[in-house]
Amino acid sequence: MSRILVTGATGFVGKRLLTMLYERGHATLAAIRRASSSVDVAGESVVVGDIHADTNWQPVLQGIDVVVHLAARVHVMQETESDPLTAFRQVNTEGTRRLAEAAAAAGVKRLVYISSIKVNGEETTDQPFTAADPVNVPLDPYAQSKWEAEQLLKEISRRTGLEVVIIRPPLVYGPGVKANFLSLIKLARLGLPLPLGSIHNRRTLVALDNLADLIALCCEHPAAAGEVFLAGDDETLSTAELVSRIRRALGMKARVFRFPPGLMAFAAGLFGKQAVWRRLNGSLAVDNSAAKQRLGWQPVTSMDEELQRIIMQM
Numbered sequence: 001m002s003r004i005l006v007t008g009a010t011g012f013v014g015k016r017l018l019t020m021l022y023e024r025g026h027a028t029l030a031a032i033r034r035a036s037s038s039v040d041v042a043g044e045s046v047v048v049g050d051i052h053a054d055t056n057w058q059p060v061l062q063g064i065d066v067v068v069h070l071a072a073r074v075h076v077m078q079e080t081e082s083d084p085l086t087a088f089r090q091v092n093t094e095g096t097r098r099l100a101e102a103a104a105a106a107g108v109k110r111l112v113y114i115s116s117i118k119v120n121g122e123e124t125t126d127q128p129f130t131a132a133d134p135v136n137v138p139l140d141p142y143a144q145s146k147w148e149a150e151q152l153l154k155e156i157s158r159r160t161g162l163e164v165v166i167i168r169p170p171l172v173y174g175p176g177v178k179a180n181f182l183s184l185i186k187l188a189r190l191g192l193p194l195p196l197g198s199i200h201n202r203r204t205l206v207a208l209d210n211l212a213d214l215i216a217l218c219c220e221h222p223a224a225a226g227e228v229f230l231a232g233d234d235e236t237l238s239t240a241e242l243v244s245r246i247r248r249a250l251g252m253k254a255r256v257f258r259f260p261p262g263l264m265a266f267a268a269g270l271f272g273k274q275a276v277w278r279r280l281n282g283s284l285a286v287d288n289s290a291a292k293q294r295l296g297w298q299p300v301t302s303m304d305e306e307l308q309r310i311i312m313q314m
Contacts, residue, residue, distance in 0.1 A: 003027040003063055004219055007051065007099070008070030009041055012176055013114070017068065017212045018043055024216060031060060031071070053094035057102035066219045067103050067111045069096060075118070075142040088145035096149040097156070104160035110225065111162055112218045115150055117170040117230065117286060118143035123278075128204065128236070128285035131228045150228075163225035165218045167211075170232055170286055174208025174306055175313040180279065185310065188246040195259030196240040196280070203242070204232040204286035207306040210299040214291055221295045232286035234299055239280050249307035 004021055008014045009030030018041060021028050028043030035047055046060045051071050061067075073091040081087040096113065103111055118140055120129040138144045150166055157164040173181045187194075211231050218224040237245065244254035261281060268277035291297040 002065035051095040061106035085141040092145035104162040131290035197258040
């Protein structure tokens with residue numbers, strides 16, 4: 001079993017991952033920003049402060065076999081920075097470079113980097129994204145900072161021998177989920193008829209347990225070294241199907257009806273809600289077969305099971 005350092009350990013994914021690693025027999029060390037953050041974190045914890053180009057990692061990397069780098073400046077809907085790209089790069093790019101260089105110098109064997117499906121793009125059309133797809137430099141500042149970090153990690157790996165594994169997840173849902181997915185559950189819970197029946201988009205999500213299990217496997221499996229994996233559940237759903245599944249988990253009827261998408265898009269434009277419309281109508285499908293073929297990975301839970309867990313904890 002390995003000694004594994006996890007950054008972003010107090011976050012939505014980090015907490016579940018630490019518990020899963022601990023249950024699998026690994027010794028875990030949670031890298032946290034401040035001492036008060038260690039509440040409810042499995043295993044040991046160590047304060048590292050903010051993550052940037054000058055973070056001092058040397059004291060916490062001794063004896064570490066694997067680093068899982070989850071910490072990041074995440075994508076925000078209401079940006080407050082005057083120069084968002086610089087703000088993202090300070091944490092996601094330069095902070096990752098600093099950690100990887102320090103890990104290689106300390107003799108860490110492997111670094112598992114949690115990137116984002118946004119590196120592949122914002123939407124899919126006829127075919128899902130695959131791990132083998134060529135990637136153009138993303139235009140979104142968050143995705144660009146993640147893509148740049150991936151390139152730095154590959155260069156550091158070539159130069160030092162540090163094994164690097166990259167995982168790009170789409171939207172993650174599970175117990176404790178917040179933001180857009182929680183808003184969708186609250187909307188579904190109202191029971192109002194929703195005009196989504198004519199939306200035939202395809203979206204892949206990833207259950208929290210499925211993502212945490214894939215990350216844990218990438219810490220352990222020899223064949224993961226040097227690979228890029230796209231995380232995702234086995235099924236893709238339209239927005240209407242997702243609402244129906246949420247309502248079924250709540251013990252409610254689906255109550256979605258057909259309405260012309262063009263009129264919905266027009267209304268969204270009138271009220272300045274184009275971004276909301278794109279999320280409702282756009283497709284973002286992911287092919288998870290690389291992890292299955294290379295690692296023998298299979299999702300450990302289904303959407304219906306994960307939705308039940310979410311609702312039980314609300």
